[in-house]
Amino acid sequence: MAPIKPKTSSSKGGTKSSSKPSGNSALKNKKRTASAVGKAVQKKSAPKSGPPKKKKRIYTEKELGVPTLNMITPSGVQKPKGKKKGKVFVDDQESMMTILAMVNADKEGQIESKMMKARQMEEIREARRKEAEARQYDKRSKLEETKDSLRKRHRRKEDASITEPDADPQPEKPRRPSKKRVSFG
Amino acid sequence: MRPLTDTETQTLFTKLANYTGRSLTHLLTDTTSTNDRHVFRIQNSRVYYVRSSLANLATSIARPNLLSLGTCLGKFTKTGKFRLHITALDVIAPHARYKVWVKPNGEMPFLYGGNVVKAHVGRWSEDAPEHQGVVVCGMDDTPLGFGVTARSTAEVKRLEPTGVTCFRQADIGEYLRDEDTLFAT
CATH class of the missing domain: 3.10.450.220 (Nuclear Transport Factor 2; Chain: A,)
Incomplete structure (x- = not known):
């Protein structure tokens, strides 16, 4: 009785060859060669399956020459190539000083322009005020003039009435009493 | 950090x-x-x-x-x-460009969060333009807070006593008023 060997390999041929005596060695060789060929064929066929993998090469949009869509890419998505990821810190004193100098110059300019504008506005306002004052003065002086002239005329009349009280009664007589008038409309 | x-x-x-x-x-x-x-x-x-x-x-x-x-x-x-x-x-405060000195009677209204009115202004930096940041100090040069000018120095001179000269932005009264939120997030 042949010793029972535990089944180790799953292939049938393997078990057969181990259990049977070496009488049909040619057959076995044939089988082996066939299996070897098969294996070789299988092995060869494996690299043959490579080319379809090659087709999976990913082309960039540039290579394809696809016209680009006119769309907005969010700022978070945009990644400039060749640039370092993350924030760029300003920690050295020189770069901070340059930023500060820029800011200072900017502010100085702003303040200067503000002051200039304020000064110009002030000048315009002053000129306007002066003009208004001059106009007021003119108006007042004209008024005074007319007042004076009226006063003078009044005084002259008074003087005249004082100096010639007796000579006048006659010319007053021809003056008719005012007619009564009626107006329509 | x-x-x-x-x-x-x-x-x-x-x-x-x-x-x-x-x-x-x-x-x-x-x-x-x-x-x-x-x-x-x-x-x-x-x-x-x-x-x-x-x-x-x-x-x-x-x-x-x-x-x-x-x-x-x-x-x-x-x-x-x-x-x-x-x-x-x-x-x-030590590097302030423009300053407003507030009289003692104006200190408390400012520290309670009010704007600086003309009646409370003791001194004023010359040539300050409109809407310019200023540091508000007491008459003894203690910094009390900071704010923004409401009028330029020239215009303030013509302002009525109750007119606002400086809008408050921050005052040291906040140390008490905003005690809970000032240091914690």
């Missing part, structure tokens, strides 16, 4: 330059007692003005565990603007 980026530095300096003049450069080059220079650090969107040795030590503390360090200057809003806090007063 990290250093500021380029744009953040520019925004910060632009804001600081509203109140200070050219002497803002002393903030970067200030080496009074020791050779330790001061740096700006950002932590939880708040900007701190810190001694560099202290900033280096603070790197050993995890970001979520670090509440605050150095002098808080203000915070960056989500839109990228910068808001100065009252805690920045000690930094900007």
Whole structure:
């Protein structure tokens, strides 16, 4: 009785060859060669399956020459190539000083322009005020003039009435009493 | 905690330059007692003005565990603007470009959050334009807060006593009023 060997390999041929005596060695060789060929064929066929993998090469949009869509890419998505990821810190004193100098110059300019504008506005306002004052003065002086002239005329009349009280009664007589008038409309 | 980026530095300096003049450069080059220079650090969107040795030590503390360090200057809003806090007063007051000195009777109304009216102004820096950042001081030169001019110096002279000369932005009364939110996020 042949010793029972535990089944180790799953292939049938393997078990057969181990259990049977070496009488049909040619057959076995044939089988082996066939299996070897098969294996070789299988092995060869494996690299043959490579080319379809090659087709999976990913082309960039540039290579394809696809016209680009006119769309907005969010700022978070945009990644400039060749640039370092993350924030760029300003920690050295020189770069901070340059930023500060820029800011200072900017502010100085702003303040200067503000002051200039304020000064110009002030000048315009002053000129306007002066003009208004001059106009007021003119108006007042004209008024005074007319007042004076009226006063003078009044005084002259008074003087005249004082100096010639007796000579006048006659010319007053021809003056008719005012007619009564009626107006329509 | 990290250093500021380029744009953040520019925004910060632009804001600081509203109140200070050219002497803002002393903030970067200030080496009074020791050779330790001061740096700006950002932590939880708040900007701190810190001694560099202290900033280096603070790197050993995890970001979520670090509440605050150095002098808080203000915070960056989500839109990228910068808001100065009252805690920045000690930094900007010595370098202030324009100042308003408030009479003793105007100190309390200002410290309770009111604007500075003309009747309360004791002294005023000459040639201050409109809408310019100013540091508000008591008559004994104690900085009380900062704000923005409502009128230029020339216009203030013509203003009635109840007219607002300076809009309040921050005052030291906030240390009590905003005690809960000033240092914690």
